[in-house]
Structures are given as structure tokens and as C-alpha cells.
Amino acid sequence: MKIRIGNELLTEHIRVRIRVDFRGESKSGRFFFGGKSKELMAETMREQQVALLRNVPLQGIIIEDVDLSLDVYGVTEESGRRNHEVAYAPIILTLRIENIDDLLPLLIKPEFRK
Numbered sequence: 444m445k446i447r448i449g450n451e452l453l454t455e456h457i458r459v460r461i462r463v464d465f466r467g468e469s470k471s472g473r474f475f476f477g478g479k480s481k482e483l484m485a486e487t488m489r490e491q492q493v494a495l496l497r498n499v500p501l502q503g504i505i506i507e508d509v510d511l512s513l514d515v516y517g518v519t520e521e522s523g524r525r526n527h528e529v530a531y532a533p534i535i536l537t538l539r540i541e542n543i544d545d546l547l548p549l550l551i552k553p554e555f556r557k
Contacts, residue, residue, distance in 0.1 A: 454541075456505075456539045456540060456541060457539070457540050457541075457542070457543070458507070458537065458538070458539055459536075459537070459538045459539075459540060459546060460535060460536065460537050460538075461535070461536045461538065461550075462533055462534070462535050462536075463492075463533065463534055463536065464531040464532070464533045465485055465488040465489040465492055465531065465532045465533075465534070466485065466488065466529060466530075466531055467481050467482065467483070467484030467485025467486070467487070467488050467515075467529070467530045467531070467532060468481055468484060468527075468529055468530075469481040469484060469528070480530075481517065481528060481529060481530035482515045482517070482530045482532075484530070485515050485530040485531055485532035486515060486532050488532065489511070489532035489533075489534060492534075492554060493509055493511065493534060496509065496536070497509070501545075501548075501549060502545065503540055503541045503542070503544075503545030504538055504539075504540050504545055504546070504549060505538065505539040505540075506536065506537075506538055507537040507538065507539055508535075508536075508537040509534060509535075509536055509537075510534060510535040510536075510537070511534055513532075513533040513534070513535065515530050515531065515532045516530065516531055516533075517529065517530045517531075518530075518531065
């Protein structure tokens with residue numbers, strides 16, 4: 444964001460905090476053992492996406508902090524006649540952006556919209 448004071452042009456960054464919840468559904472194993480719980484799947488998905496965010500540069504976006512301290516929580520979703528247990532692993536991203544237009548590609552990513 445650019446601010447003009449007199450003849451000076453100052454450049455200020457916008458600080459944004461975004462909460463993103465990553466979904467995890469339980470996977471059953473081939474036999475009676477080897478399946479993963481929904482909480483473990485949500486945590487695994489969260490770790491994979493945070494690694495991508497930290498390692499892939501995004502134009503105009505500086506990642507200041509990634510807060511992983513929030514607990515995984517479960518929700519019962521209804522689909523037709525069946526109830527389905529799903530776990531979500533939240534993170535809070537603190538970002539510094541130059542303008543709002545730089546934030547839109549991050550917000551409309553399909554990984555964050557599931």
C-alpha cells in the first residue's frame with residue numbers, strides 16, 4: 444500500500460491473519476489393521492500444506508508466522524442418511540502483503556477451499 448505525505452511516497456505492507464482448516468477423513472486398511480484415524484490424516488494434511496507454504500515462494504506475500512498450536516477437532520457431517528465423522532486441523536497464517544491483489548490467488552487455492 445502506498446501512502447503519499449507531501450512529496451514523499453511511503454510504502455506500507457498490510458498484515459493479514461488467515462485461519463485455514465485442513466480436512467482429514469479416516470482411511471481403512473486393507474485388512475483389520477493398518478488404517479489411519481481421521482485425526483492423524485488431518486494432522487498429516489496440515490503438515491504437508493504448511494511445508495508447501497513455507498518452501499514455495501509466493502509473489503508479493505511474506506509469511507511471518509504459521510501457528511500450529513490449535514488442536515485438531517472433529518465434526519459430524521450428514522450426507523443423506525449416514526453420519527460421517529471428519530476431523531479438521533487448523534492453522535493460523537500471519538502474512539505481510541503489498542496489496543490486496545496479491546492475497547487473492549492464495550485465498551482461492553483449491554487446497555484451502557475443501
